[in-house]
Amino acid sequence: MVPAPLPLDDQSWLLVLTGAGVSAESGVPTFRGIDGLWRNFPVEQVASPEGFDADPAQVWEFYSERRARAQDVLPNPGHAALAAVEVRLGERFLLVTQNVDGLHRRAGSSRLVELHGNLFTSRCSKCARPPFPDTTVYPAGSVPSCDVCGARLRPHIVWFGEMLDERSLATIQAFLERAQGSPLFFLAAGTSGAVYPAAGLVDVARRGGAKSWLVNAEPADNAHHFDTVVRGKSGELLPLLLGV
Ligand SMILES: NC(=O)c1ccc[n+]([C@@H]2O[C@H](COP(=O)([O-])OP(=O)(O)OC[C@H]3O[C@@H](n4cnc5c(N)ncnc54)[C@H](O)[C@@H]3O)[C@@H](O)[C@H]2O)c1
Ligand SMILES: [Zn+2]
Structure with missing residues (x-):
């Protein structure tokens, strides 16, 4: 079944969280x-x-x-779809990634928080x-x-047992504050929902009024926290869900 795209319009704000699954189709x-x-x-x-x-x-x-x-390796269509929706939404878009592989930046994303640091x-x-x-x-x-x-x-x-950079959390918080009063969407992709605090971001976004989507190959640990769960590959599903 082809999933319906997120109902994004020119008032919508979109916060995205990605994990290792988004880079799996690139061969990472x-x-x-x-x-x-x-x-x-x-x-x-x-x-x-x-x-x-x-x-x-x-x-x-x-x-x-x-x-x-x-x-x-090269970025895949999932990375490309996120870069394209950033062009469309501008400051109403923020991409938070747990990945350290640099593929989002190589695909063209720049409103990007690399929560766990960068391999390079x-x-x-x-x-x-x-x-x-x-x-x-x-x-x-x-x-x-x-x-x-x-x-x-x-x-x-950011290694296991280490704290996240406070500036990362502050950037996310500031984004959610600016989004207040507008339609807010939260989309997680390719993440098992097992590593905190990233896995708790869906709850933070929902408290801020967000409607939430999850795209994952297997059932994620925190899947029941999402309004809509779409099972499958992010490289195939993100272009459909983001309408790009
Ligand atoms: N690419 C990277 O930079 C990379 C790679 C491995 C691990 N990590 C680190 O390891 C930690 C692990 O947490 P995590 O939740 O990101 O990864 P994870 O390995 O725990 O989970 C990945 C999830 O992605 C799903 N998945 C696999 N292929 C997919 C696809 N093609 N489309 C959609 N979903 C797919 C799996 O079902 C799984 O639930 C993170 O902290 C991250 O920093 C990063
Ligand atoms: Zn030194």
Whole structure:
């Protein structure tokens, strides 16, 4: 069955949350897709501050591999549909992503909050030097160091157990405040609804009066929080739902 598009008009505001599933059709595996394991290690072990303290070279190997993979793939029609609806809605649109692969930006999205950081940004684990672009795929076994202070660099990623950047949450809050009094829509795609606080965004949006849609390949953990659930692939469904 072809789903009806969201009833967006020139007064509507749209907040979107995407997760790893949106990049699956580009060839970027979801954590679920790899059973939560990387070389037999639980992903939480290589994507956590404790994992980095214990074995920084292993963590850099994991992220270098992901950098190489993400550089090798292309945005898919799901990413493209979100970039197109941004052009249509302008400041009435905000895209919040849990993905770190950079594919939304490559597809043309710019009103974008990268909730969990970016694979192609690094920062110093010690000094106040600001995060900087870094596409380097480091050789296995190596750990890059800071040009300023010599301490270890780390990926600019929000790891398991770490706090989100307050500026991300403030941007979402400000968007919802500006949307007050206008028709508001919330659309989540390709996310299992298991990782908080992102999984709670649907509730925040609904308290702000939003009508909510979920597009996901499998039933998500928080599916019952949505008004409309559409099961299937985001690369096929997002262009239909967004009418672009
Ligand atoms: N591409 C990336 O940047 C990437 C990849 C893996 C994990 N992560 C990180 O892992 C965490 C995992 O949470 P999550 O909820 O984003 O991912 P997840 O792996 O927990 O869940 C992905 C969801 O997407 C669905 N899915 C798979 N293919 C799909 C498709 N083609 N169309 C629609 N849905 C599809 C699955 O059914 C699943 O429910 C996030 O914090 C994220 O930062 C990011
Ligand atoms: Zn430093």
